[in-house]
Amino acid sequence: MTENKLDVLALREQLVAPNGPYAALDVVDTTGSTNADLMSAAGQGAADHTVLLAERQSAGRGRRSRTWVSPEGTGIYLSVLIRPTTVPAERLGTLGMVAGLALMHAARETAGIEASLKWPNDLLVGTDRKKAAGVLSEVAPGQAAVVGVGLNVTALPDGAEPGPGGLPPGSFADAGASNTDRTEIAAGFLRAFAEFEALWRQSGGDVARSGVLAGYRETCGTIGQRVRVELPEREPLTGVAVDVDDEGRLLLKLDDGTPTAISAADVVHLRAD
Known part of the structure; x- marks a missing residue:
């Protein structure tokens, strides 16, 4: 495995049952969108806690069908399929808050940088608060949901386009991260997501009772x-x-x-x- 590739064997060893909380985890070299792939897989009966990562996306998506640029070997592009059958459908929209907290954990605990959340789904890093990550949460067939994350890890090229409202793009490396190992950052995010999602699920998707709301308020710079x-x-x-x-x-x-x-x-x- 080349140095800049995600280490799928290490991710599976750490995160897939019986050693971890996930049912399945795959890494593909390229796909259109990991979210679109798992939305399709949900309709075909894919298991709760299925994870898909891609080295590159050709049609990565953000909110309102905006493009998320996903070049090979520079970021983390992943989606998680969950089947929270005890959570009312009207609460599935709060999964973005769960993913936001997991992004904060990856930034602070794994990459060693300060960060904050910009409502509803942006991770801002560095003293100039540039956008390094976003979340796309979608309701899938069969009382399921797919949560996707796009995260810029390595330094961005000159001329990277700003986001809505002129929000400048950034990355973990640009913010001075002490760790830019994409496998370790992906694992840190997925471990944290599983922990927060379990609390959220046990509380029937109630973000106040699960503690998700308190954590989100604490880290929301908006x-x-x-x-x-x-x-x-x-x-x-x-x-x-x-x-x-x-x-x-x-x-x-x-x-x-x-x-x-x-x-x-x-x-x-x-x-x-």
């Missing part, structure tokens, strides 16, 4: 920020992000004092006046 919320086919809203509720919604106090809850939108952190 709370307390003045923000602009960009919604499809509507004028942007501006105000202060005051909290995240137990449905994963961002709670705002608008400039005119009106409280409002946002379920899905692009949020831009505004500089203080």
Whole structure:
């Protein structure tokens, strides 16, 4: 196995039953989208806690079908299929919060960098808070869900395109990571995800009772920020992000004092006046 390849044997030894919490784990050289692959596999009866990683994606996706650039050997592109049959369907949307906490663990504990979460699903790293990772959670057939993560590990090339709202892209290496071993970072994320997801599942998807909400609030850099919320086919809203509720919604106090809850939108952190 070449140095820059993910070590599938090491990942399986650490993470797949009987030694770990996952039922199956595969690494493919290239695919369109790991999320799309596991969405299809869910309909064909793939097991709870199935993991798929790709060295490269040709059609990686983020929220609102945006492209996630996924070049070979530079990042971690993975998806996890879960079948949380005890969790009501309306709570499956909070899985993104679970994945966000696992990303924070990978950044801090495995890569040795400081990071924060930007609501709803971005991992920001470095003193200039660049986006190094995102989460895409989708409901799959048969009371299942697929959670996908795209994470930039090695240094990004010059000219990397900014994200929505002008959010600059970054990576663990650019943020001064002490560890950029992709296999170790993937394993760190997957271990943490399994731990947080187990608590979430045991609590019936209740993020408050499971402790997920408290952890998310603690690490969410959006709370307390003045923000602009960009919604499809509507004028942007501006105000202060005051909290995240137990449905994963961002709670705002608008400039005119009106409280409002946002379920899905692009949020831009505004500089203080």
